Amino acid sequence: MAAIEHLMHSGHHKYLPMRTEGSRPAGSSSAIFSGHQHTSDVAESNRIFDQLPKASIVQVSRPDAGDISPALLSYTIEFQYKQFKWQLNRKASQVIYLHFALKKRKFIEEMHEKQEQVIEWLQNLGIGDQNNIIQDDEDADEEALGSRSDETARNRDVPSSAAFPIIRPALGRQHSMSDRARVAMQGYLNHFLSNMDIVNSEEVCRFMEVSKLSFSPEYGPKLKEEYLMVKHLPKISSSGDDSRCCLCQWSNCCRDNWQKVWAVLKPGFLAFLKHPFDPKPLDIVVFDVLPAYDGGNRNEGASLAKEVNDHNPLRHYFRVTCGSRNIRLRTKSSAKVKDWVSAINDAAVRPPEGWCHPHRFGSFAPPRGLTEDISEAQWFVDGCAAFEAIALAIEEAKSEIFICGWWLCPELYMRRPFQTHASSRLDSLLESKAKQGVQV
Template sequence: MIALVQQLLDTVVKIPRLLRSPFVAALFQVSNSTFDDEMGRTSVREGWLKTRFWLKGNRENVRINRASVSWDNECFNCMCVVKRVNFRAKRLRWVSLKTSSIAIFDSIEDTIARKAFLFDSKFNIERGLATTGSSTTLLVSNATYVLQMEAKSKQALLKWANDIRRVAEASNWSQAHRDGSFAIPRNPVHMTSFAQWYVDGSGAYEAIYHAIQSAKKEIFIAGWWVCPTIHLLRPAEQYPESRLDLALQKKAEEGVQVYVLMYKEVSVALTLNSMFSKQVLSKLHKNVHVLRDPDFLMKQLGLWSHHEKIVSVDQRVSFVGGLDLCFGRWDTHSHELFDEPGKPTDFVGKDFSNPRVKDFIEVDRPEEDMIDRNVVPRMPWHDCHCRLEGQPARDVARHFVQRWNYSVSTRKKSRKLHHLVPMKDYPVTIIDKHGPQKLTKRLQKAVHAVRAMRGLSRARANTDNRGFNSDRRMARMLSSQNESGNVPILQDDHADVMLDLPDGDEEGDEAFEKHKQEVAARGYRVNTQILRSLSLWSGGVATERSIQNAYIRLIGSAQHFVYIENQFFVSGLEGDHGCSNRIANALVERIRRASDNNEKFRVIVVMPLLPAFPGKPDDKDASSLRGVMHWQYRTICRGEHSIYQRLYQELEDDDPFKYIAFYGLRNHSNREGAQAQTEEVYIHSKVMIVDDRACIIGSANINERSMCGDRDSEIAVLVEDHEMEEEITIADGAYSVGKFGHSFRMKLFEEHFGIEPGTPLYHKYQDPVSKDAWFSMQEQAMNNHQIYDSVFGCLPSDSVTSFAQIDSHIQSAQGLDTSGRGADEAVAAALGSGITDATSNNDEHVRSSSVSERTLSPRGGSSRGRKSVFSGAMNVNMKESSHIAEKKHELSNVKGHIVYFPLKFLVDEDLEPKLFPATLFQ
């Protein structure tokens, strides 16, 4: 009998027409979506089932005979049991059980899933008459959805139930992970895990462009603001093909599916005009799918936003960080204020912007300038981004898939869009288990094997030798180690870097150089974990605040220093009911422990000098500016709930400024024949580096909106070094640093402090913990601040403690009368506003209540504290000069962009807006 069946099947598979039959495919439990060129077989079990799929919402009880899930109170009494009336009919669908999800297809021939059910930590499965109401029905649920499946028989259902339970229990996605994250920490020893940092937009945009060009299957883009007309390569006129919409259109025409998930703003508060972006992108090609979310009337009345910045290509390479693909973000390390004379502009149209002067308007006219670029300086934009490759990139893609699917499920206008299915995880393999030395020996053995193969078959050298036609070239590859002794690593089949070198020496050398460039672009082999802030409204899940948890854990475990760059700094201490995130409290606790143990411990915080809102702090309509300033100063130095005040109370005779210091960034222009001007370098980074070994890079600000989890949606990556720089140490030689973390921090220091590798100052700043480096950094920042204050009378300044002193301070510093046009121009220049005429048309503009990137929203507050706390070292009298022209030669003494962050600015004023909820500014 078995032989007859075998003979029948052999006959079937030999007939192409029968083999293509859906009935034969169903017999073998395969479909058009079963196999993937890269990942092989993608499913565990497939077959026809009747299914029903609905949103779970916030109701935990999903049993078939207990209550309503889809609608409240839609049930009826039947004798002694209450059963739900569900108007969604069960439909026969092709169901594919995958390693981390269940995909539902309309037919066996489809390659695009209609619905997708992802395994998560809330996974649950129930079957049987008592719980589902039928012996042939299976009920599967996660944090977001309920999937009901009905088989033809009890035996068939049992097989499905057993396979689903087995796969789910074996999946990492069904488990709880460190810091409460949805994603497991990834180790490069077990699978491909690479990360590369980027400082400022130029390098990050270029890498994103090349990643998009390499796409073969799909591109995911999620952003708070996506502008289709920005150029990823500059100057724009030299690289017209790098415009985002054109780059996406080219890939869509090649068959790549493009998915763009944009934040749908509240138009009365923000001028993003996401509808324009959607219209432009949707018209590019049928393979471009665009979705805006949320509908603010339905989800929290528009109080919160989707704030992630994601680009994912083929679920293989992903980018996360602070950079949106929009106007005003591209910049270089030099942070120039004006276009370079005689050269094509890097900032076309509205890309030349200054939110401190004028908010974005008419973004559907991207080529038109908003400000006079010859008079008004642009506001330089400092940001950080990260490229991930391998499994962490796939984890980022899974987050995008989860958010996309939830948005499709909750928006009626998106019914024509389909769910996405995450690719299966990379296989767990042992990579470089014994280190570079062992790997080198194994590669050398491979050379000898290649020699033997050549000796056996010269005729088949082109195909069998894998390109290793030169022992000299192979030896050169083995010796191409960097300073740390690393060698190019032969990864598993999914590493996407091949070592196939052609036979010709020149061609082989060129291919090998290209391979080295590809390896360099991948960055560093690191441990990674994807973190996020997500909740019921934003992703249909229980509130996750793993970003805040990771910040607190890393600060608490820091050995020597913490370096923070962030757009905001709003946090609370223990007992503070006005602010719930506890990052500031973690810093205070760690400093207290260092003081008690007489440890040398440093905290460096770099943040914007002023929030990016138009106007002066004393302007009537500058409530957003004052509100953010209030909460930041309240966190840092004003009132009983501030960091410095608490440290002064608890450190006794110890000086808090030994442990923590705050800085800002500023730049200036000194053009030939033009008046010197200055502007703050706006810090938009969301970065923390701990001990040069662990980093968090993402989209989350240090404030309530980003850290609480149930407000803005965010994503970040925690990168922990796997490879150490043994020759470089910190803490006076007591602690070795990681390659990723140290190189990242030193790149930031090169820019901020104006240092170059190989110089004595560079060597000194490699160890920020040492007393010499700590006070040298403060001195350099203070010197720069004094020069800027002397030449321009900059704001903020410690000399200005009240609104009444703003105008007089600037006018006195610049040697101008206290009335008339000259005084107005001086005030505008000191605030980074250029010439007042350039902003006269701003009066008709309805300003955004959150220019910097947030939709403002209400929630409770707390009282202000009037006292600032300072040590004698910070009480420096600011010098004043009479004219910018006479004093601008002093600008040559400015080194780097680092400046002191004035802690006494407007200390005598109550900055808290009384008519608005505190949550608007947190």
């Protein structure tokens, strides 16, 4: 039973609890949909958002002022989560694709829930596992289970009526249609941003370009994130989608080792994750300190990222060079290549909080221990202040004092001048705390 509960609450799908008296055989039909994406229903401990984000439409634009097709409208959306703000440009077609992806996710979840109900129904009839036959007096529980399943599915659903105005806003004057499209898009965003389960789904997280590294204050502001193709990493074990093109099934045209990873750009580094919900990076590219630019003009030779021209017009590459590392990355279009090259080079020359700027005392790293980065480290100029802080920490200990060092003198005075602070000697401090019941 413990194994069943672990499966129900793991990072995979949340299965509805079954009132059975034994374990199901390994060959049961519950494995039919086991290949679905692991992030379709994320466990609470692995969620990216622990509170609902906000979104607002900043601008609605069209490629041609004379074109009134709603499908060609482009939206500039500003998202806010806690102290983080970022803007994304999204086309109406991308929003409709997101809607279909959410519908697909809801359908598969319903199939999971219905599948469990059918298995339980077969067991009640004696057709399923004979060791797990349930008595007939549980019909009322079945009805209650079905009602809870329907309610759960409704809570995770975004109604199609919310997406219809995006596809076809009411026709009228051009600026009037833009206003109505703005209202329609805002209404659709409010639909899925008001549900914690939908917000933490992989589809929405990809749409919003967020991951487990997005909102860590110590890594700086949120910048660009997206799936990229890399070749320098070892084989990533995954049961998800195959990243090769459709022609590889017959011609094996992609004989290389390109793999799809989630790229996270921060002011001082570029990290690669297996997927947005993975907290452990596969690789981190730390940016070098760049030379100063004269008059604000960027020296192209000092850029971290450059576009790579390939003989194959269907493949789009860019290169990131940092120190001895030279990494080639691939995207789906030349426009995405330009966006990434610009974003990486801009991140490298951000204001002084970035790692690529010269810092005080010639250090490669920005000053830490500041209020802005929520650091708990304390910085001291000399030994007098440092030892006094250690003495204060020992005096404030409530349960345990842990000392780790290769050499320790018990007759060391922690406060100066020692003539007036005889009780601040290390052995005296530890003895007094031990008498109070503190473990040393």
